[in-house]
Structure formats: C-alpha cells, structure tokens
Amino acid sequence: MVLVFRWLFRISVFCVSLVVLGLLITYYLASRSLPDYDKTLPVSGITADIEIVRDNAAVPHIMALSDRDAFFGLGYAHAQDRLWQMTVLRRTVQGRLSEIFGTRTVEIDTMLRRLDLYPLAVQSLQHQDAATLDALEAYSAGVNARINEINSSSLGRGAPELFLFEAPIAPWQPADSIAMIKLMALQLSGHMREEILRARTSLLLDDAARLSDILPDSPGRGVAALPKYADLVPGALPRFATNQVLPDFLSTIPEPGLAGASNAWAAAPERSAGRGTLLANDPHLELTAPSIWYLARLQLADGGVIGGTIPGIPAILVGRSEKIAWGITSSYMDDQDLHIEELNPDNPEEYRTPDGFKPFVTRKTIINIKDAAPVTLTLRWTDNGPVLPRSSFDIESILPQNHVASLSWTALSDKDTSMSGAIGLMSATSVENALDVSRSYIAPSQNLVLIDEERVAMKLVGAMPRRDPGHQSRGRLPSPGWIAANRWQGMLPYSSNPEFLAPQGGIVGNTNNKSIDAPFPNHVSYDWGDTQRVQRWQGLMQGRKVHTRDSFIEAQLDTVSITARTLLPLIGRDLWFTGEAAAEGTPERQRQRALDLLANWNGEMNEHLPEPLIYAAWLRALQERLIRDDLGQLADRFRHVEPLFIERVFRNVDGAAKWCDVIRSIKVESCSDISRLALDDALIWIEEHHGSALESLRWGDAHSATHRHATLGEVPLLHFFMNIKQSTSGGDHTLLRGRTSGVDPEPFANVHGGAYRGVYDFADPDSSVFIISTGQSGHFLSRHYEDLGQLWRRGEYIPMSLDVGLARAASVGITRLVKP
Template identity: 65%
Template sequence: MATLFRWLMRLTVGAILFGLLAFVLTYWFFARSLPDYDARTRVAGLAAPVEIVRDHANVPHIFGSTDRDSFFALGYAHAQDRLWQMTILRRTVQGRLSELFGRRTADSDILMRRLDLYRAATASVDDQDGQTRAALEAYAAGVNAWLAEVNAGARGRGAPEMWLFNQPVAPWQPADSIAILKLMAWQQTDHLQAEVLRARASLVLEPERLRDILPDVPGPGLTALPRYADLVPDIPERHAAVATPIDPLAASLPAGFPGASNAWAAGPSRSASGATLLANDPHRLLTAPSIWYLARLELASGGVIGATVPGIPLILAGRSADLGWGITAAFADDLDLYAEEVNPKNAAEYRTPDGWARFEARDSIVEIKDAPAVTLRLQRTANGPVLPPEQFALDTIRPRGHVMTLAWSGLSDSDTTMTAGMRLMRSRSIEEGIRAGRLQVAPNQNLILADRNRVALKTVGAVPLRDPEHQSQGRLPTLGHVAENRWRGWMAYSALPETTEPAGGLVGNTNNKTIDRPFPDHVSFHWGDTQRIARWRGLMQSREVHTRDSFIEAQLDTVSPTARALLPIVGADLWFTGAPAAEGTPERRRQRALELLGEWNGEMNEHLPEPLIYAAWMRALQERLIRDELGPLTSAFVHPEPLFIDRVFRDIDGASAWCDIRPSAAEESCADIARLALDDALIWIGETYGSNLDALRWGDAHEARQDHPVLGQAPLLGWFVNIRQSTSGGDHTLMRGLTDGRAPNPFHNIHAAGYRGVYDFADPDSSVFIISTGQSGHPLSRHYDDLGELWRRGEYIPMSLDPTLARGAAVGVTQLLPAR
C-alpha cells in the first residue's frame, strides 16, 4: 500500500511539474511576440529617422519628417500591436478564412468570393491620387518591415494566434488596405437583409399589416407598395426560419445589426467657450481587441489624431489642430437585389431588357481545412454578382428558374474612398472637408465637421439614381430584366443632405432620417434610428450653451425615450387595477413589477431592476403579437420595434388587430396580451435570474461581450482572452448597447460604441477619446484590456497633439532608422 501511495505521489508531482513546464513554455513562446516599445531598429524603406512615442495608454504618436515616413511608421505600429487582426481582416475580404478555420467560415468565404471585393480593391489602386498611392505604399512597407522582423525569428511569429494557426503571412499590399475599407463598408449596411425580410414578410402579411411590423419612419407617407409575389411570381413555398448566427468572423451580420453611431457638433453660439465642440461614437460589433486603434500622425499639413482601423492608413474619426470630423452611418439606400431569369435553354445566359446575354463567369477554389476544397462558378450580370442562394434566406424569395444578384455601390472597381479619407485628414476647413467627401464611394456616411468657428453635416458616398417607375422603389427585390428597375447612374453630390452653419447652432445625427423628399430623390426609406434622436434633441435644447462635459454627459446618457413612451400606453389598463394579491403569487409579482416600472424614469442603469423587467416585457410582448401571424419568420425579428408596438396599442390604421390571437376562439384585447406578456417575462426572469424582483440588476443581463473572434470559444483560453463587463444603456439609449436578441442570452450587449471622442476647439488639447478594450491585440500585454474598464465607467484619456504630453508619461519610444 505504501509503495502504491509513493507511486501515486510521484505521478501527481510529475503531472504538476509537467503542467507547470508546459505552461511556462507556452507563456515563453507566446510572450516572444510582445513588441519592445523601447527599441532602436534599422528598417528598409525610410528616408529619415522616425519616432514612435507611445503614451501612457500605448497610443502611438508618430513623428516623421515626411508624410511617407509617418505612414510607414503607422503601418509598423499597427502590425506590432494588431498583426493577427490585420491578417484576419485581409483573409475575410479575400475569402480565405477557411484555410485556417475549416467549415466554420466556409459561408463567409463563399460570399466574399462571389462579391469579389478584393479584385475590385486591386483594380481601384490606380484610381487613387498620387499622395494616396504613396501613403498606401509606405504603409504597406511599414507593415512588411515588421513582418521582416518577425520572419527573422525574434518576434515569436508576430502574435500568439500564429502558433495555433501556422500559415505564412503574405507581404502587405496597397490593395489590402482598400479591400479592408470595402469590408468595413459591407458590414455597415443591412439594406440587403432589410429587402429580404420585407419580401419574406410580404408573402405572409397583407399590405396594411406589413406597414405595422416594418413601419415607415414618421413623415410624409409613402405610396403603397405592391406585394412581393406580384413583382416576382412563381416563388416556391419556403417559409422556414433561417437563423443566422452572430459570428465575429463572419463577413456579414443578420438583419438588425448594421453599423450605427452618434455624432453632433455645437457652433460658437451654443458653446460656453465661444468655440466649437464635436462628439462622435461609432457603433460596431464588440470584439477583443476592438476594431478601433488610437493613433496620432504628424503630417506636412499638421498633426492628426483619432481612431484608426488596423490595416487602413486613415484617421477615420478624429481631429487636427484646425478641423474635427465625426462619422455616422447614413443609411442611404445604396443597394438593390434582383431576380435574374436564367435561360431555360442555356444556363450560361440570363434575361436582359434587350434579350438573352451571357453571364460573366470564372471559377474560384475555396480551400477548406480538414475538408475537400469547394470550386465555385462565379457569375455576374450587368446588375452585379450572383449571390449564394443558401445565404440571407435568399432561397425563400428566389423565384424558380432565377438567380439573385446584387447591385451595391461598394462593388465599384474605381473606388476613391481612400483618397477621400486622405484629403479629409489634410483638410483645414469645413469647405475642404466637404470637397474631400465628393470622392467617397462606400460606405455612405454622415460627415459631421467642426472647424474653429463653424459646424456642418454632409452625407457622403455614392447613392444610386433610380427610375421613378422602379417597381419597388428599392424596398423589395425586383426582376433584373425590367429596364425601370435598373440604376441610372448616381445622385449628384450636391443633392445629398447638407447642413452648414445651422441657424440653431447645432447639428447631429443618430442614424435618424436626415431628409424628407419623395422617391426617387428620397435617399432612403430604411433608417437606423427613430428613438435616440428624440433624446438627443431634448438634451441639446435643455441648455442654452454646451461644454465638453455636457457633450460627454450626452454621449453617456442611458435614459431610454422608448421606455418612457411605450410603458404608459402598453400598461395603461394594468396599473392600479385588480385586487390585492398574496405574497408569493404570480399576481403579486406582476403588481410589484408594475410598481417598480411606474416609479422608474427610464434610465437603463446597470444597477437597477427596472430595465430588465421592461426589456423582457417588450420582448415577450412582440413575440406574442407576431407569433401567430408570422410563424417561423418570428425569429427574424430579434429586437422589439417601438414604432410597431406604438401602432398596435394606439390602434393606428387598425393595427390593434395584432392583439387578437387568430387560432384561439376568444377575441383577445391588447390589454390581455400586455398582461400575458408581462407574466411571460416574469416567469423567464424568475427562471434565469431569480424571483426577487428588487434584487435584479440590468448589468447582469446586459453584459458587454467583447470576445476574441477565434480563441474566445476555447473553454480555457476564453477565460483569458474574452472581456466581459456589466454595462448600462440599451437598444435605444444614446449610450447604445445593442442587445443580442436571441436565446439563451437575449440581452447581452454585443454591438456598441467601441470608440468615443469629444473634441473641444476652445482648448483642443483638452479633447478626449477612448476605445472599448486596449491598444494591443496580444492577450499577454498589459495594454490588451487596460482601456476597457475606463470605457465601461464612462471615462476618457487625453487626446492631445502636444508632443511633450505624449513624452512625459511614455511607456516606450521606438526609433526607426533608415537601413544603411
């Protein structure tokens, strides 16, 4: 027995020692890729020495003697901190993720190959102006200089992930940066998903009920649309639910998750200091690390500082000494879907207004790890590329004998958006900034500008001209061979929304409707916000003048105007009704929930129970209202639509018909459905978070999920690389934290402002900014998540162009010297 015990002890100690050794070796291999920020390195491609001064938050301040050298150093810094992220973004747009990740990313690769964005980016390189091409080449040379160091063997393959997914990293090319910019544009729009959803809903709903569930933004009415089945006949009956997973590696997201943002500016008449103010917070899918990376560049035109995306040599949102710029998703309708009839006698041809024409076609091979390669036949019509029918639920709306194609501005192979961004960074006035925007193609954005004396808003990006006789006005897929459905060029830049020197001294956008013109000059029918804009308007008008701090307060505001508007009408017949109920009964829990909500001001604070009760109630309410009408399609409506619920409970155009459950014999009222939905919500809350309503915390449900797109799914590694935080806000607050909407965690915060900035031109160096994680993409770096807690608490770091401030608390200074 003693011998057995001794051997068990030896085996246990050996196992522990082996585990420790494995941990130490793993840590050593992974840590080798941590960059040394205090370094002096000779690199090929520089004309003169460059300094990269990394301040206390690891924000690189780049001081080069020429623009080319500064862009070289930005590429070098991006690659030092985010090499893995950059390579994954490039692989995504190239359609080459499956070489690393297998079948998980096959759909993404197939879509990207069919869209052919990388080929369009390569073709667009020669369309950039000389300065932009030089910047792209210098940036690529900087990335490649870091790759050369990695390949020399001293940098641990450049990132920990490279040990697990060991594939050669090709040299960076100028086209790579343009391609990633196109990918960002693709991920910002959800007009494709919106067209498909409207088509699917129109197949099961009458037109008046379709207007309820997919309501128009308030304003002058729209002439009635035809049913989709009348536009595109012979659609097979496929109405099963199509659930699209939310995968941070996927090239596309489901409907309801487009790019979003807030931005506003105050002119001197509305500023306490007499100078301009600007605030901006773009919203995207949360990941670890963030898509955003803070940087400062010294250019011949002066210093610029703000938010970049690794792989793109632009300050996308930021400021110079003279001009600040913010961006919001404009939601301009820059996309149309077409059903193209295939010649039944020759599958290589499709129907056009002038007869049959041949598809442009070529083959493309998608390599898939641990699985056979897939050979795709890429086809294109005059309208655009043929899309895979199994994605976006296209097979549910595709008529027999047809394929679905896509027209989108971002498919342009003469895309000068990169040049527009370069010119914006060098602009010193609002006029120059607006002129720079003329060259933007995709994405469509609202550009909010502030120089020292004026503010402005201008929509930029290519917006198609549609025929006045277009059969669906761009809101539904249409037949591609009908001439009236095809685009007729582009809307004039001067016709896009523009506001300069507003009479009230304030401009802003929360993805709300920006212009009210009839089709075809409408810009869009599908907008990103109808709720946040009301809260913003109230906060801006609540005081005569604003300061940097009042702009920060608005940026962090968590009061839901939607909750304030909906609760009184949804619960109108439930408050102060019914007999007192005994403690512990469902009736008593309902009464207590109503008491809490009746005294609540709509603040979606992470420490309060009311936001969770409200959110669960609205989710259950919409589910009950639409389930019997939409069946499996219900799962496509992941977020409660405030305008729909408002229409139903106000009985606008007979919308209260949604309250009656069709299969039941009884006729249910809206009060009945509201009560049943509240009971549904309270049962779910009790099963998930406990029965004590007063002890609930919204933050326990509204957890920000900043997960590593690859390692985050591994049971042990996920604990190290994922960043999880209790957060305030919600779907319709200015501090927006868009919820997942899907079981089992429908209220996880997965889409929010990964970057916030507030610029004060009375004292530019008092401007502030923050990102949601940290600057480094290396999980072992102390800068992997050091800014995340500040972001969660609503704090910021200085946004200064003063070199002495950057040097004063620098964590390192990298000196890049020209090679001998």
C-alpha cells in the same frame, strides 16, 4: 499499499510537472510576440528617422519629417499591436479564411468570393491620387518592416494566435488596405437583408396593410439641424437648464438591426460656452477583443492629426487635426438592391435582360480548405451585379424556380476612391475644404459631421444610386432584374447628397435617424437606423442655450430611454391600478410588484437597477406574443423590439390593434390581455434566469458587454483569457447605445455599441478626449489588452492632445526607426 501510494504520488507529481512545464513553454512562446515599445530598429524604406512615442495608454504619437515616413510609422505600429487582427480581416475580404479555419468558414469565403471585393480593390488602386498611392505604399512598407523583424528576430510569429493556426503572413500590399474599406462597407450595409425580410414578411401576411405595422416607415420630416434656441424658447435666460426630454412621441453581413450605427453632433461657437466649436462622436460597431478601433496620432506636413484608426487602413477615420475635427455616423442610405434574375429555360448559363437573354460573365475560383478537399466555384455576374448563393441569407425562400438573385451595391466599384477621400480629409484646412475632398468617397456611405474653428456642417458622403422614378419596388423589395426601370442608372452627382452647412440654429447631428424627407428617388432611404435616440438627443441639445465639452460627454453617456417613457404608459395603462390584492408568492403578487417598480421608474437604463431588465423582458415577450401566431418561424428574424410597431398596435393606428387577437383562439383577445400575459411570461423568464427577488435584479447582469475574440472567443478555457466581459448601462434606444443580441440564451447581452468615443473642443483643443472599448494591444498577455476597457465602461476618457511633450512625460516607451 505504501508502494502503490508512492507510485501514485510520483505519477501525480510527474503529470503536474508536465502541465506546469507546458504552461511555462506556452507562456514563453506567447510572450515572445509581446511588442517592445522602447528600442531602436534599423529599417529600410524610410527617408529619415521616425520616432514613435507611446503615451501611458500605449497610444502611438508618430513623429516624422515627411508624410510618407509618418504612414510608414503607422503601418509599423499597427502591425506591432494588431497583426493577427489585420491577418484575419485581410483573409476575410480575400475569401481565404478556410485555409486556416477549415470547413466552418467555407460559407463566408464563398460569399466574399462571389462579391469579388478583393479583385475590385486591386483594380481600384490605379484610380487613387498620387498622395494616397504614396501613403498606401509607405504604410505597406511599415507593416512589412514589422513582419521582417518578427521573422529575423524570432518574435513568436508576431501574435500568440499564429501558434494555434498555421497562417503564413504574406507581405502587405496597398490593395489590401483598399479592400479593408470595402470590408467595412460590407459590415455597415444592411439593406439587402432588409429587402429579404420585407419580402418574406409580405408573403406571410394576409393583410398587406399590416406590413407597415411590423416594418414601419420612420415618421416625420427628418431631423439634421436644430432650430435656433431663441426661437424655441423666447425670453430664455442664459443659464444651464436641467436635462429635458420631448413628450410622448464570424457573419460578415450584418443581421437586420445590427448594421452600423452611431451618434455624432456638433455645436457652433454661438452655442458653445467657450465660444469654440464642439463635436462629439461615437461610431457603433460589433464589440470585439481587441476593439476594431486603434488610437493613433500622426505628424503630417500640414500639422498633427489624432483619433481613431482601423488596423489595415492608413488613415485617421474619426478625430481631429489642428484645423478641423470630424465624426461619422452610418447614413443608412439605400446603397443595395437585390434583383431577381430569370434564367433561360433552354440555357441556364444565360439570364434575361431588357433586350433578351444574355450569357453570364463567369470566372472560376478555388477555395482551399484546411483538412478537406478544395472547392471550385464558378462566379457569375449579371449587368446588375454578382449572383449570390441561393442558400445564403434566406434568399431561396423568395426565389421562384429557374431564377437567381444578383446584387447591385455601390461598393462593387472598380474605381473606388474612398481611400483618397479618407487620406485627403486628414489634410483638410476648413469645413469647405473637407466637404470638397469628401466627394471621393464611394462606400460605405456615411454622414460626415465637421467642425473648424468657426463653422459646423454635416454632409452625406458616398455614392448615391440613381434609380428610375418608375422602379417597381423603389428599392424596398427584390425586383425583376430584366425590367429596365428596376436597374440602376449610374450614380447621382455629389452635389445632390444632403448637406447642412452652418445651420442657423448652430447645432447639427445624427443618431442614424431620418435626416431628410425627399420624394423618391432622391429619398436617401426608407429604412433608417433610429427613431428613438434622436428624440432624447433633441431634448438634451435644446435643453441648454450653450454647451460645453462636459455637456456633450453627458449627452454621449446618457442612459435615459425615451422609448420606455413612451411605451410603458401605453402597454400598462389597464394594468397599473386594476386587480385585487394578491397573496404573497402568487403570480398576481409578482406582477403587482413589477408594476409598482416600473411605475416609479424614470426610464434610466442604469446597470444597477432592476427596472430596465423587467421592462426589456416585458417588451420582448410582448412582441413575441403579438407576432408569433401571424409570422410563425419568421418571427425568429425579428430579434429586436420595434418601438413604432408596439406604439402603432397599442394606439390602434390604422387598425394595428388587430395584432393583439390570437388567430388560433376562439376568444377575441384585447391588447390589455396580451400585455398582461406578456408581463407574466417576462417574470417567469426572469425567475428562471435571474431569480424571483425583483428588487435585487441588476440590468448590468443581463446587459453585459462581451468583447469576444474573433477566433478564440468560443474555445474552452482560452475564452477566459481572450474575451473581456463587463457590466454596462444603456440599451437599444439610449444615446449610450448598447445594442442587445436578441438571441437566447442571453438576449440582452450588449454586443454592438460605441467602441470609440471622442469629444473635441476647439475652445481648448488639447482638452479634447477619446477612448476605445478595450486596449491598444491585441496581445492578451499585454497590460494594454484591456486597460482602457474599464475606463470605457465607467464613461471615462483619456486626453487627446497633439502636445508631444505630454506624451513623452508619461511614455511607456519610445521606438526609433532609423535608416540602416
């Protein structure tokens, strides 16, 4: 027995030793790729020495004597910190993910190959201006300098992920960066999915009038510039008011509701306490680890520029220079049209056009797949654009027999000069100059919010399709591609894009809301990203005569839901004070307790409160009850509550209360009946997932932000190290937007929000601040992998100064790239 015990002990010690040894070897190999920020490195391809000063948040301040060397330094810094992220993004847009991930990414590769984005980026290279070509070449050389350093110095392949996935890294090319912008356009464009959803819904609904309930148009004339404060509040005193609100009133193509969003607003000197212009911006994208954003400062010939970049793109996309500051929001311009193409019944290689049948333009391409046979695709193009797979995005559900679908989209341009616009903006010296430079933008379309020392402006940038006034669906539904009126007729001139320059009220802004109310075909869009946040924004902006950097921060972090304040009195109006006293432990008693909490709630979606969770669960259950019997399985596509739909139903706008009656029951249900049943559904769900003690609930437990690693976020054990999870405030309809997933088992998880926040104050430019949602490094062993994440969660910022002396004073290292 003693002998057996001894051998068991020896075997256990041996196994534990092997595990420890394996962990030590793994740690050693992974740590080899940790970037060293404090070194001198000889590199070729630079004209003079470059100094990269990393401040205490690891933000690189790139000091160079020429623009070319500055872009070289940015490429090197991006590759130092985010090489794996850049590799995956490049493979995504090239349609080459399956070479390293196998069969699970074939569908993504197939879609990207059919869209042909990378070949279009290669063709667009020759259309960039000279300064942009120079920047692209220098940036590529900087990335490749880091790759060469990794290979020559055995620096752990450059990233820990490269030990797990056999992914040889080809040298970076200038076209790769242009392709990154096209990939960004894809992730910000949701109109194709909206067209399909609208088509499927219209096919199911017996009453066509009900389509405008569940997929409502944004009301109102549009909001972009606010009126003069004095016109709104005659005789107002020059003091700060308390916050006021208005009265009631890995897929690459985003799901409806998860396309790009954002907030941006600006104040002219007359609306600023410091008499300098102000700008706040927080672009909303999917939350990932590391963040898609990367903070950087460049010293260019025209001066310093600092802000947010996306690794792979050599430009400050949001930020400020010494002369101007700029922010972006998704414009929601309708830049995509889906066309139904009829095949020739006698020859399926031809499709119908206004002039008869015509052969597809075709090309073969091969997708290589890890551990599987390669797949050969035949890419097909029509006059309207590339033919999409029938099996993707529910397209097959709306296609007649003997038809295919093609896509018209502004990003499918082989003369895309968006990169020239992004590079040129960094050197702009005034609002007017920036507006002129931005005519180069093609896609993605954005609202560009600008300030210089004296003026504010907002301009929709990006190519706007020219549609025929006789378009059959006005771009709202997939339309027959062989009818000439449904085809695009080129692009509208840049001058026709909506512009708001130096408005009289001194404030411009956008929360993805409807910005103009122009007739078709100059309408910009029928589908906008917000009808709710803008109401709160208007109240906060007009609640003060003048603003400060801190009041802009306060608005950026505001968690009050105007939606909750509007909808709760509607859906609960017959429930608040009705019903008899109920015994403890009964469903009726639990319902009363929930209603009591909500009756005393001010609509603040604070992570520490129970009311936001009760409210969110109630609204979700309510919409489910309203639409499930009408839409069946299609109800699964409506993952987020549509406030305008709920309001239309409970106000019975144009007979919308019809949704409350359950089709399959004999009884005629009222909206109060459905509201009560939905509240009971919500309380049952809450008890199953969070317990029955309502007063102890925390919204932040359900609304946790999970910054998921794109490739290792679902891997057992590894996800504990790679993902970053945080309790967060806000919600779908608050200015501090934390878009929920809408998918079980965590329907309220925060998956899409302002991963970058910046506030710029030209009264004191060095008091400007910014933050990202994780950290600068993409290496999970780095202390800079998530160090900014807790600041972001708490609504804190770091300084955004162009003073290199401040960066040096608390630097974590200085990298010197020198000529050999």
